[in-house]
Amino acid sequence: MSPQLGLFAGTVLSARVERAERSLIEEGARAAARRDPRERVLMVPLGSGLAVWAGPGSPLDKVVGVGMGDEFDDAALDAVEQAFAERGAPVQFEVSTLADPSVAERLTRRGYVLFGFENVLGLRLNPGRQAHTAEAVAISDVGPEEFETWLNVVVDGFAAPDTQGIASHEKFPRDAIEHSVRDLTSSSGFVGSLARIDGVPAGGASLRLSDGVAQLCGAATLPRFRRRGVQGTLLAMRLAAAAAAGCDLAVVTTQPGSKSQQNVQKLGFQLLYARAILVHPAPAT
Template sequence: MSPELGLFASAVLSARIERAERSLIEEGARAAAHRDPGERVLVVPLGSGLAVWAGPGSPLDKVVGVGIADEFTDTELDAVEQAFAERAAAVQFEVSTLADPSVVERLTRRGYVLFGFENVLGLRLDQGRQAHFADRVVVSDVGPEEFETWLNVIVDGFAVPDTQGIASHEEYPRDAIEHSVRDVSSSSGFVGSLARIDGVPAGGASLRLSDGVAQLCGAATLPRFRRRGVQGTLLAKRLAAAAAAGCDLAVVTTLPGSRSQQNVQRLGFQLLYVRAILVHSAPTDRDTEGGEPAG
């Protein structure tokens, strides 16, 4: 990539990406509340961020987008911690390295510990981008009649993660993954893609368009079809679609040193910033009053 097309990882750029992430998580949580009105779904603003609990063990259960603009008070954080404790859930923050450093300091003083990192990579888009597909891999957008096939491919692929790079500290029940993917798929600007090899479903991925940002998310390949160009083809197809839709920026989140990171960097993505993942280390007496035991 030529220098003039590169991205400067500024606080402004990080804020734009974090806002897109916040809106995606919020829409997914609200879809979870609609899917199961009996579930005690939690969607609470916290400064510039958002605290979400979308169901037991859901990948959406976290706090995102903090430290970008408005601060949150200790009283507001007390209320979030109490609400999570009542749901027997630990509070997990994802904090950008370009956010206000005082956020991490405050959290560590309250007993939060660092559990890991995730990388946020970006690529400047242009409308002349061409998609290059691997041989025998055919990708199509997912219509209503293919939704369940696509969903099963995504969930089955996630169930057997690629072991290259740093292992994830997170493990989710199968039904929680299925619910979260189904819920996020109802968000605005969302498009699912299904890859086939010789007509057989091999992998799936998601694209979400938000205010000019193309979020590449929810990608998975069935184990027997890996190392055959499925994810590269899905990436290329989504990038071309995002550019054609007028997006100027594509972003993807990966585990450090993972196969997914390697795939996107081959297409020109660059590391923009890192999110630190901090989790409350232990419940306090306050956490268990009037609710279920904290998990």
């Protein structure tokens, strides 16, 4: 496949992607607050970024988008750390390698530990993009009547991650994954897709459209259906839908060296940048 031309992974592109990520996490947190008003959901701006706590063990509990132009002072960071400590939670920053380098320096001086990296890959989308799919895989958008089926497939797939590449340091309780997926599906521009093989649910994925950026997220395949073209077909269909909706950029976040990264690179995605995962441990109890 020919290389993507004109997709330069600079600070402008990174800031655009990080804004989309921030808006996704923020909308998920707002949905968590609506779902359970008793939870002390936290949403605190930190310069260009946002600190979110959406519930115990939630995948949404993180700080995203920092270092992309707007600064934050130590007092704001103190307040975030105190709020997370009150909830018995670690503080996890996901910092782009194209963010202001002083952010990572400040965090390490405060005792944050580097736990790993995640890769952000991108693909330029052109109008009229067509989907090339595996013959045995059927894809449908998820309506209300199929939502629970889709949710179970996605959560079950996440519970049995592919072992190729670098393993994630994160492990989430099943109920926390289910809550976060439900919350994210209420995000604007969000569409779920369900894959079937011989009429049997085999995998699921989601697509979020935000300011011309197509975010590919929530993809999972049940173990017995892996290596049969499910993820490739889900990818192809979502990319075609995003192009038809007028998006000019598709992005996906993967573990380094994972099967997911391999799948998207087969479709022409290129590595844009990485995010460093920096964590301040939860207070001892």
